[in-house]
Amino acid sequence: MFNIVMIGFMGTGKTVVGRRLAALLKKRFIDTDTEIERITEKTIVQIFAQDGAVRFRSEESLLVKKLEDQDNLVISTGGGIVLNPENVVSLKKNGILIALNAPPEVIYQRVRHKRSRPLLNKGDALIKIKELFAEREYAYDVAEYRVETGDKQVDEVVQEIILYLKNKYNMRI
Ligand SMILES: Nc1ncnc2c1ncn2[C@@H]1O[C@H](COP(=O)(O)OP(=O)(O)O)[C@@H](O)[C@H]1O
Ligand SMILES: O=C(O)C1=C[C@@H](OP(=O)(O)O)[C@@H](O)[C@H](O)C1
Numbered sequence: 001m002f003n004i005v006m007i008g009f010m011g012t013g014k015t016v017v018g019r020r021l022a023a024l025l026k027k028r029f030i031d032t033d034t035e036i037e038r039i040t041e042k043t044i045v046q047i048f049a050q051d052g053a054v055r056f057r058s059e060e061s062l063l064v065k066k067l068e069d070q071d072n073l074v075i076s077t078g079g080g081i082v083l084n085p086e087n088v089v090s091l092k093k094n095g096i097l098i099a100l101n102a103p104p105e106v107i108y109q110r111v112r113h114k115r116s117r118p119l120l121n122k123g124d125a126l127i128k129i130k131e132l133f134a135e136r137e138y139a140y141d142v143a144e145y146r147v148e149t150g151d152k153q154v155d156e157v158v159q160e161i162i163l164y165l166k167n168k169y170n171m172r173i
């Protein structure tokens, strides 16, 4: 069975939605950020601070390459993973991509008290979110289905994805 891959901007809910989806579908769950932290024995913040963004992006690509021949996973990605087209090819090899989206203001409310996203830790986080959001406007269009999460509970988002999978792929839950 193919992988289900969550993509989207930071704070759109990829990690929480992916984890819950995996539990319901009885698939193994992988969050790429968590996996990179395990492999490197560093937090994402430490990797960015000590080794730089290039190291982080290279860890992401190595991991995606490792995952491309596995199946039956729910994979929640970090928001920057699809910026590298090679990663998209790998993720699509055995996976269907679902994008989550939310307005910048909602994203800000969801992440404002967290210090775990190095790209948002410097300066005004809302301004940074809006800048990155504009830069990445089309980055998540590689997904075959997109869910607006701004006005939905996590469970509603999960149910919308399940409905899509049932209708399109006859997936039984
Ligand atoms: N639909 C939602 N409604 C309310 N809060 C949400 C929703 N989706 C995610 N959150 C919250 O927003 C924060 C970021 O979610 P997370 O899954 O880490 O996003 P991502 O992995 O896309 O960066 C978490 O505190 C999470 O509980
Ligand atoms: O958008 C990005 O470039 C990033 C998103 C983060 O993951 P989430 O999207 O799960 O927050 C994490 O991979 C890192 O801080 C970089």
Ligand SMILES: [Mg+2]
Pocket (backbone or CB within 6 Å): 014, 015, 031, 033, 076, 077, 078
């Ligand atoms: Mg996440």
